[in-house]
Amino acid sequence: SAVISQKPSxxxxxxxxxxxxxxxxxxxxxxMFWYRQQPGQSLTLIATANQxxxxxxxxxxxxxxxxxxxxxxxxxxLTVSNMSPEDSSIYLCSALVGQGAGTQYFGPGxxxxxx
Amino acid sequence: SQQGEEDPQALSIQEGENATMNCSYxxxxxxxxxxxxxxxxxxxxxxxxRSNEREKHSGRLRVTLDTSxxxxxxxxxxxxxxxTASYFCATRTQGGSEKLVFGKGTKLTVNP
Numbered sequence: 001s002a003v004i005s006q007k008p009s010x011x012x013x014x015x016x017x018x019x020x021x022x023x024x025x026x027x028x029x030x031x032m033f034w035y036r037q038q039p040g041q042s043l044t045l046i047a048t049a050n051q052x053x054x055x056x057x058x059x060x061x062x063x064x065x066x067x068x069x070x071x072x073x074x075x076x077x078l079t080v081s082n083m084s085p086e087d088s089s090i091y092l093c094s095a096l097v098g099q100g101a102g103t104q105y106f107g108p109g110x111x112x113x114x115x
Numbered sequence: 116s117q118q119g120e121e122d123p124q125a126l127s128i129q130e131g132e133n134a135t136m137n138c139s140y141x142x143x144x145x146x147x148x149x150x151x152x153x154x155x156x157x158x159x160x161x162x163x164x165r166s167n168e169r170e171k172h173s174g175r176l177r178v179t180l181d182t183s184x185x186x187x188x189x190x191x192x193x194x195x196x197x198x199t200a201s202y203f204c205a206t207r208t209q210g211g212s213e214k215l216v217f218g219k220g221t222k223l224t225v226n227p
Contacts, residue, residue: 004157031213042203043158043217058214092157096213104148104205104215108157 002027002095004107012113013083020079021110023093028073031096034066037109038089046091049076083114120218121204127224134191136221138204139184145207147180148215149189152201161189161202196227 003026013019023032032049046066047055055068070076080087093107121138128134138147146165150158164171164180164187171178177190191198203220207213 033214042219043205045214045216048214094215103160103163104207105160106150106158 001103002029002097002105004093004095004105006091006093006107006110008110009108010111010113012115014115015084017083018079018081019083019112020077021091021093023076023078023107025074025095027097029095029097030073032070032076033094033096033104034068034076034078035092035094035106036089037092043092046078049078080112083112085114088112088114121202121221123221124219125222125224127226128194130194130196130225130227132194132225134194134198134223134225136189136202136223138187138189138218140187140204140206140218141185142206142208144182147187148205148207149176149178149187150203150205152203152220154200158203191223194223194225196225199223199225 005024007022034046035043036046037043045058046061047057047068049055049068049070051070051073065081067079090109090111092109094104096102096104144166146163148163149161151161152158162171162173162178164178166182175192180187201220201222203217205215205217207215
């Protein structure tokens with residue numbers, strides 16, 4: 001299994017600013033992901049955080065808006081840039097333990113409110 | 116787009132009753148995973164079922180998978196008020212990327 005922590009757990013930000021969310025896994029994992037969950041909705045994958053290379057973004061998400069870093073096998077950051085109220089969501093970090101058929105674990109989420 | 120679709124969208128039962136939630140998906144899968152989310156918090160992994168498995172149990176949870184119908188069900192027996200949460204199914208596509216695609220979820224309320 002994997003225990004995932006995220007910082008901050010919540011934040012209230014002003015429009016136009018940026019916020020960086022940190023994700024720490026208690027063990028080395030092959031793959032890490034970032035998801036967004038808008039109010040009352042399901043989870044949508046933002047990107048796969050690749051260690052040592054650029055993240056792989058899903059349709060509708062771009063690097064300029066959501067830059068991601070993954071400097072090693074246990075840590076990743078997601079930045080929400082130039083925020084607007086539409087970015088108010090829960091952002092969740094996730095890690096895959098084992099390849100392919102492995103279990104995917106999630107962090108507690110970062111609840112972001114943009115005013 | 117979402118891979119899985121859960122039904123019902125919302126379910127309200129009394130403590131002690133069983134709760135059944137269903138999930139349908141569209142493509143061939145490698146595995147299907149069920150998660151619980153309490154009121155806007157992180158997701159708790161409940162159970163993983165592989166495409167070559169038909170049924171799995173974990174405590175009061177029973178999951179079935181029918182790949183011919185592209186559907187899965189999650190049964191919670193003898194429900195408790197603490198089971199109140201949203202439940203999501205998520206699929207990993209066979210032969211595709213490692214990403215997990217989520218359904219819309221079922222909001223379960225267990226009344227004491």
